[in-house]
Amino acid sequence: MHDVLPADMHLWHRLELTVRDVFAAYGFSEIRIPILEKTELFARAIGDATDVVEKEMYSFVDRNGDTLSLRPEGTAGVVRAVLQNGLLYGPPLRLWYMGPMFRRERPQKGRTRQFQQVGAEVFGAAGPDTDAELLAMCQRVWRRLGLHGLRLEVNSLGTAEERAAFRSELHAYLSLRKNDLDEDSSRRLDRNPMRILDSKNPRMQALLSEAPVLHDFLGSESLAHFAEFRRLLERLDVAYVVNPRLVRGLDYYSHTVFEWITDALGAQGTVCAGGRYDGLVEIQGGKPWPGVGFAMGQDRLIEMMRLQSEPPPDTPHVYLVMAGQGAVEDGLGIAEQLRESVPGLRIQCNLGGGSFKAQFKRADRSGAELAVVLGEDELARGQATVKPLRSQAEQQQVALERLAGWLDDWLKHAAPGSDGSC
Numbered sequence: 001m002h003d004v005l006p007a008d009m010h011l012w013h014r015l016e017l018t019v020r021d022v023f024a025a026y027g028f029s030e031i032r033i034p035i036l037e038k039t040e041l042f043a044r045a046i047g048d049a050t051d052v053v054e055k056e057m058y059s060f061v062d063r064n065g066d067t068l069s070l071r072p073e074g075t076a077g078v079v080r081a082v083l084q085n086g087l088l089y090g091p092p093l094r095l096w097y098m099g100p101m102f103r104r105e106r107p108q109k110g111r112t113r114q115f116q117q118v119g120a121e122v123f124g125a126a127g128p129d130t131d132a133e134l135l136a137m138c139q140r141v142w143r144r145l146g147l148h149g150l151r152l153e154v155n156s157l158g159t160a161e162e163r164a165a166f167r168s169e170l171h172a173y174l175s176l177r178k179n180d181l182d183e184d185s186s187r188r189l190d191r192n193p194m195r196i197l198d199s200k201n202p203r204m205q206a207l208l209s210e211a212p213v214l215h216d217f218l219g220s221e222s223l224a225h226f227a228e229f230r231r232l233l234e235r236l237d238v239a240y241v242v243n244p245r246l247v248r249g250l251d252y253y254s255h256t257v258f259e260w261i262t263d264a265l266g267a268q269g270t271v272c273a274g275g276r277y278d279g280l281v282e283i284q285g286g287k288p289w290p291g292v293g294f295a296m297g298q299d300r301l302i303e304m305m306r307l308q309s310e311p312p313p314d315t316p317h318v319y320l321v322m323a324g325q326g327a328v329e330d331g332l333g334i335a336e337q338l339r340e341s342v343p344g345l346r347i348q349c350n351l352g353g354g355s356f357k358a359q360f361k362r363a364d365r366s367g368a369e370l371a372v373v374l375g376e377d378e379l380a381r382g383q384a385t386v387k388p389l390r391s392q393a394e395q396q397q398v399a400l401e402r403l404a405g406w407l408d409d410w411l412k413h414a415a416p417g418s419d420g421s422c
Helices: 006-025 039-046 051-056 075-084 128-145 160-175 183-188 193-198 202-210 220-235 298-307 325-341 356-366 376-381 400-413
Strands: 036-038 059-061 067-070 093-102 114-123 151-156 254-261 270-276 291-297 318-323 347-349 370-375 383-388 396-399
Touching: 006 093, 006 114, 006 128, 006 298, 036 039, 036 075, 039 067, 039 075, 075 093, 075 114, 075 291, 114 128, 114 298, 128 220, 128 254, 128 270, 128 291, 151 220, 160 193, 183 193, 193 202, 220 254, 270 298, 291 298, 318 325, 318 356, 325 347, 325 370, 325 376, 325 400, 370 376, 376 383, 383 400, 396 400
Parallel strands: 318 347, 318 370
Antiparallel strands: 036 067, 059 067, 093 114, 114 291, 151 254, 254 270, 270 291, 370 383, 383 396
């Protein structure tokens, strides 16, 4: 688990505001669900043979003897919430959520035990048009964030009956090669053989090269759903590749599944994944009702955004150096006047005293482009010294009465990001 430090907060804010704006444009409303749920909720929804339930959940028994778990994902909790609060069985319901999830995994880059997700769910719409629009919405988020190099992979898992027939054939194929399976695949063979398809071990992928393919077990309705889904993606200009080995690690998926993948983050390249789960509402005790959704990994998206090396938008433009008690008293007031008079100007005042040398070191560390120096001598002359910190330009003396106008002109024409040059 890790902290989010101030240097990255501008990236988190940008991601969260972008998501809110884009999701609202598609008619989604926010829902907030508890971090703690009864363990049985996840065992029933996700599947007790999955890695998540078998070995990754943080679970404990509370004082009343109830077994509770920190949520490892958001969809099961959203389904519980909409059932419990009577929100289903009307027009299609579009919801989104944001917050921390927890899995006790082996920590590595891009995979931590507390991680942040944004998720979106649609209930009551069974057609492939919903699946396709969700992916168009994801693509809009990537474009708004300026992210490039994301690859969309799609597949169909068909119905529960079609998967059962495929699972039986896959189990038979792998059982004949049991001695060649690695440790994880051996453990999964009897309980969840489809998860072996998702193995990252090259030896296992070679072993699967002649294994049965799920697509061959799909019936006419499942094939038609998948074909229409792909046709709509093409109409919406959402590029994709079909990955016949793509499965999801949670048992509730059916028909459409998908992943957005990047090669920029190493092994943990999936930044968004999801699919259709038409049977999940019934599994949770409701009447049959279709559902489809996805979750974005915020931590991984932030890492992609960080690679763009964009300057933080909260970096000050000006660092105010003040020497002498009189300069501090007048300087704080001058800074307030400048913030009021110059729209968008960010000023950081030196606080806590210090020599000129110490204050200039702080000014440099702040990232500011300019230092405005106020000493008692400057105040006596009614002037401030403006010293560029990121260029070789000469420092200038500017009358205090003209300082706001000077900074306003600099901000419009010479500050980084303006049309001029600093």
